[in-house]
Amino acid sequence: MSSGSVHELTQRVVRRLYDRTGAHRLEFPIRVGDIVDSSSVRLPPPSTRQMSDALVVGWVCSPPGAASGGHATMFRMVAALEDAGHECRILLYDPHGVDLARYRETIRARWPHVRAAVEDIDAGLGVADAYVATSWQSAHVLAGRSDIPGTRLYFVQDYEPYFYPPGSEYALAEDTYRFGFHLLALGHMVHDEIRTNVGVDSSVIEFGCDTDTYRLRGATPRHGIAFYSRPDTARRGSILAGVALDEFHARRPDQTIHLIGPRPLTMSAPAVEHGVLTPEELAALYNSCVGGIGLSFTNISLVVEEMAMCGAVPVVNESPRARADVVHPGVVWAQPTPGALATALCDVVDHHDVTGRASAMGRARRPGSWDRSGRSLVTALTLAVRNEVERVMTP
Template identity: 25%
Template sequence: MLDLLEQAQSLRRRALRRARRNRDERAFIAATSTVPGSLAFAGLQPMSLAVASIIRKTQVTAGVSVLLPQVQPEAIFAGIKTALHFAVDLAETLDRSLTIYALWENPTGQQSHQLREMMRVDFHLSRWAEVRVLPIASMVGRPVSDRELWIGTHWTTAHPLDVASRIGVLDPDQVIYLVQDYEPGFYPWSTEFALARSTYHAGFRMVVNSEPLAAYLRDAEQLDVDPALVFAPSLDLGRLEESAANRRKSAQPSVMFYGRPNKPRNLFAIGISALKLSATSPAGSGVSYSSVGESHATVALAGTTTLASRGKLSWQGYFELLSNTDVMFSLQHSPHPSHPPLDSVVSGGITVTNELAGTRAALHPRLLTAEPDPTLLGQRLNDAIEMARSSEPAGFDSTFITKLGAPLTDVVKHASALVA
């Protein structure tokens, strides 16, 4: 009965969101109907004309506006947190106010307050009262400075900025595109694939999360990515150093699988196959296996050996488990710098992950890679397990992170000099 009630509530929420997006889309189309060429872009995406619906004014004070897919405090994961961090630092460096627009969900007053408070604490935002958090619908007829600096994040936010640039509402030189993954890969070849890919060629200044992703963009899209605008992932080094200090050699190795069956790029089924192959081999004897990231049913691996799901952990719970895990098994079939493999290596553990276009193999001796094939990954898991059996915890090591890009603060300074 409870499941049926939850399903009904979920369907109702989806229907309300769909109705709101349809209403917002009609408002954007009406607001831009007199802008030459705008209606040609209506219907590509519900938010295609969102940014085009602003009114540019010379007498309005210029600020920084960042578009995010969502801003619910309970859904602020690594990508959105990085985008907020970048936007806050850039706004403070330029001494401008910051406006945050939520693309897909209308933030409540309570959520807006919680988000501002989180930024004040996490990013040491001294001028946090000057941060506004607004729904995307508030763009309709909104007076915005013609010198406003815009930040696109996920491709669905860069797309309406691209449309506004194409029809002359924005200058692409006033847009920074924070790229954190190769997002066309999230879709089969389709309209979404083509639109996501087109945002990389919109003429925006691109700031890229990690050198492996920048290398992939240079190769796949022939983009001229400025090395000075490539930053290393922002890891929680304080907690990772604490996790490293708490590590102890185990009597039998443990394997943590970053298992997310509803995220295709995390290759859940391939990961399960590799774990079964490892668990049935001599190397897997006596090893304990657990899964984190997303709840799923317990999986039988070999005999009485199972993979128990612990679901999504709290931030502190994750680091506590990390210090008690010898081998992290984390797959990501995209060039995004996934945090769990890096967290494990920095905190003295061993990681197995999949290779992708040669972007991972040379990062660290304790980061073991293989092509995304169950047999090859199972063999690398066995190598990692034997390495854990024969060696002591390695201790904290963050030096290799410099291979992944410059510190975010340095990239913000460089970006601010380009747009000031």
Template identity: 30%
Template sequence: MSTHVPISSRPSRIAWIVPSLIEGSGGHRTIFQNIQALIDAGHECHVFVETPGNREFAPGTPEHEQVLHQMRGYFGFACPNVHLGWHVKGQFDLVFATAWYTARFVAGLPIRRKAYFVQDFEALFMPMGDGYLIAENSFRLGLTPLTIGRWLTSKMRRDFDSYGTFFEFCADGRVYRPIGKQRERAVCVICQPEKPRRCPVLSVETMGIIKHHRPDVKVYLYGSREKPNTWFEHTNLGLVNVEQCNELYNTCQVGLCISSSNPSRIPFEMMAAGLPVVDIHRDNNLYDMPEGGVLLADQRPEAIARAIMSLLDDPAKRDAMSKFGVEYMKLRTLERGFAQFVAGVELVLADRAGEFREMNRVLAPMYRQTPVRMLPPKPGDVTPEELAAAADMEQAMRRRLEAEHELAFIDGSRSWRAVQAFKRTAVYRALAHLRFGEGWDHVDPSEDPLARLGRIKNSRSYKLIQQSKSTGVYRWYARRRYGPEFVPPQSTNPPANPR
């Protein structure tokens, strides 16, 4: 991995506080790419990786070697200064937080310059409540934000009086480019049921409307191993590599990628391949989406469908958007984004972060067109079958959210955490390896919540916990700890919230 950034005249020591690694994580990939840019610029970067219980593992231990192997295998990243556990020792010129729950830790470190590598407004990933507010509070700790895209920098200033800078959404022009292929009358849709912020239900409803009005249009869904509930003809490509993505973007006439938080990189990669893009008209998309290459619609599926159909029916507009997108993204190479990030970091290192205030004063939305809105429905526009399919999809989403809620309750319980801590011990791991073989502890990060909940409830560990809670010893202990009115739960479902 090389980023081709200029060498700094003032190399510094920079610490990065990073969450535990997740295979296929785009967030980790972006973190490591920008760390590499700083290394290429001559800075000495130290990466502190989260571990269970914040345990520290020395270089050369199996745990340390495993993380180095995962960094190379998952993300193509190699760094000589990787530390397991957030035990920051020695002198550093700057320290970075990289996720909401790392920010408070960084704020408490005895390092003078502190920054926050912000890739999304993570509070939006949670329901309103403690989780949302605690994640939001991570922006109130005085860390200087360096964000991907203009919207987050603007939001930091408007909502938290926190002034930072941004680096642009860029694309790898060696991968995403026009290849001169004849385009089909088709729409490609990023559909990821495991990522609520990508609005999979809204995307599917939109395509159902299009297939009703334009049955000749091909629909390609991609981006996930999970299959959404659909009632119309389509092709589900599942997970595809970057070369296959570019092939897809050169096959279709329109691309749909809904971003309800910070924009995805995907619309920018679509533009680089010459594909006109449709997204929703919300504040998060107005600061980074160019009018010439993207069409933003009201968030109703009828309006999104109308925007897509207007492009399918207008070859001249599609051609103009295609040419604009290619030219717009030619300047926005990965190297440009890395250089912008490094320049922002070096202003922080030079104690010139105050200059970000002036830049923030002129930061304004770049998309000023009114959104495409829905037309009044006509009799027969929606069939009973489509209404039934939409109801089934809503019910499936509700079951999924209930499963996620119950999983969060189980994962946060003391008894479950104690069992998981025991499973991380060397003795247990050795026995499990002998009994179950290689990969016994592998967890698919994209596993459906309903499937994971069923797997946990059928596990010996879960059943043992439930059985132990029905014993007289546990009842005695619980009443002493929680009071005489304590009643043991019949399951791990949390009680309903009173209205």
């Protein structure tokens, strides 16, 4: 029996055990008892804590991984509040229990600039002026703890119903936008989808880009393309990208393919596999590549602007959702088919002046900074808290 056959047989046995033991239940990201119905949500009054210029803000979120883009953006907002003189607390939620020591270590190592205390939400919300949900699961958890005063907000980084096919999770995610929380939408796509599908307005927090890290680093030679692979996140299109990369390799075998993250299961082409890279290492890699793939079927991936600011041309799937928040004019849009993506990549690497184009990419219109985004969130959050307190105190 070949090694491939043995590997496939092992996978089948494991899958059978997975099905028979009910292990799939571990993937449901919320305890059943934490599910809330929007029709029964009762928002608590504002905090009775003595108000001052400095607020205390609790952020409810899932435990982070070292390479979690969503958590990275959230912690940028936490840091913005702290820099503005406010105190933050991170309240972790995991339906299977939180390993506090492990996640405290992860947060301190990955985001050392964040000073917030890290706690388990099951130990209680504690006293704060505001609490911010950061996902549909955390919104349910927060809505179910209405006995604790404090303004409720929801930092929405994507239209999360689109993470699922129509069904239970889709409905539960969509219902969170009806909870009555102050919605802080990252980008226009999220704002527009919530308004169109649910009829609820939100404050737009513009996308940012870390242009101190992701920038052009001189006219260095460029070769090959990069792909930040996330096979466990369907909306990032790794299955499609794997097929497209195989076709690209068949047409341009001299061009090196660089993979960040796990290899797509549909990809057999040779590649340099870098694993997980730091932002500085990513920027250096993008500065050495001609282009890359930046797929997203919901809100735009941060990879697109980061790659472009380093002079590498990102090939992105044609989509009005993806276009809603892309600023850089050098992005190449292609239909989301293997052939169209491969053709676009070939056109990118075949350009007659790769170095000149990279220089122009680096000098093109810059997206706003994350500092700007953070200031916008601080303003929206503090205004929501003040308005709620004033509304209650006004006779």
